[in-house]
Every structure is written in structure tokens, then in C-alpha cells.
Amino acid sequence: MSGIERIGVSLETELLAMFDKQIALQGYQNRSEALRDLIRGYLAEEKLGQPATLAVAGVFLVYDHHATNLSVKLLDLQHHHLLQVISSIHIHLDHKNCLEIIILRGKVKDIQKISDKLTSLKGVKLSRMNILTAV
Ligand code: NI
Numbered sequence: 001m002s003g004i005e006r007i008g009v010s011l012e013t014e015l016l017a018m019f020d021k022q023i024a025l026q027g028y029q030n031r032s033e034a035l036r037d038l039i040r041g042y043l044a045e046e047k048l049g050q051p052a053t054l055a056v057a058g059v060f061l062v063y064d065h066h067a068t069n070l071s072v073k074l075l076d077l078q079h080h081h082l083l084q085v086i087s088s089i090h091i092h093l094d095h096k097n098c099l100e101i102i103i104l105r106g107k108v109k110d111i112q113k114i115s116d117k118l119t120s121l122k123g124v125k126l127s128r129m130n131i132l133t134a135v
Contacts, residue, residue, distance in 0.1 A: 044133045051109035056086075057131035059102045059115050066096060067123025074100060074121065081114050097125070105134065 011019070023034040047053045063070055078085045084106040091099040102118060104111045111131060119127035 047133050048108055048131060051107065053108045054106070054134040055108050055111055055131050056134050057104045057111045057115065057129055059104065059118050060126075060128045060130075061100045061102070061118060061124050062093070062126040063098055063100070063121075063124045064096055065092075065098045070121060070123035071098075074102075074118070077114070077117055077121075078102065081110075084110055084114055 019034075020031070023031065026034075028034040048055065061074075063074075065071060078088060081104075084104045085102060086105050087103040089101040091101075093099050104114055108131070111129075115129045118124070119129070
């Protein structure tokens with residue numbers, strides 16, 4: 001485990017007050033934990049900008065299961081990308097609509113490619129991908 005270093009940071013009073021208010025709303029017990037999370041988030045975002053970075057992602061798709069062949073196409077795509085697709089969850093939202101959450105793992109560039117293929121399928125009504133660095 002790495003050591004801990006204490007640092008001093010100078011901030012405008014108003015900025016610090018806004019920061020304290022926000023982190024209290026989010027449930028942080030102290031500034032240090034909030035700052036650590038912000039720094040980790042910043043570094044992870046930078047890494048996600050590099051195509052070869054290893055990442056995990058959830059692709060959320062809402063679609064009409066009556067749409068021509070869409071369920072079959074979704075399954076075909078997942079079978080074609082076995083190394084990247086590690087799991088999926090299917091939820092019947094109502095009589096017509098389904099939510100599929102497909103979990104991907106791999107390089108950022110491959111995840112993005114598969115996500116684009118999934119979200120552009122005809123019949124997908126809403127989609128969103130959430131991606132994080134794998135480590
Ligand atoms: Ni369904």
C-alpha cells in the first residue's frame with residue numbers, strides 16, 4: 001500500500017463553500033474522500049480517452065420486442081463478440097418494451113465499436129453506455 005501525503009490547497013472562499021455544500025449533499029463525511037474521488041475520476045477519464053485502455057461498460061437499450069427480428073439481431077451481435085460481452089440482463093418493462101443491459105469488457109475502442117453496433121440497430125428506442133476503466 002502506498003503512503004499518505006498531506007497537501008495544502010488554496011481556494012476562493014466561495015468556491016470552497018460551494019464544494020462543501022455539494023459534497024455534504026452527496027453524503028461525503030470529509031473533503032479528503034471527496035477530493036480523492038474527484039482525482040481518481042479525473043485520471044480515469046483521461047485514460048478512457050486512450051483507445052487501448054481496458055474498460056468495462058454497460059450498454060442500456062430500450063426497444064420494442066415486436067420490432068422485426070431485433071431480439072435475434074441483439075443475440076447475434078453478442079455471440080459475435082464473446083470476448084467483450086461478459087453478461088446481459090433482460091427486463092420486460094411492459095407489454096411492448098424491453099430493457100436489455102449488456103455488460104462489455106475490453107479495450108475502449110472495441111467497446112465503443114460494439115456499443116455503436118448495438119445502439120444503431122433498428123428498433124432500439126433509447127440507449128446509453130456507461131463506461132469505466134477496468135482498474
Ligand atoms: Ni422482454
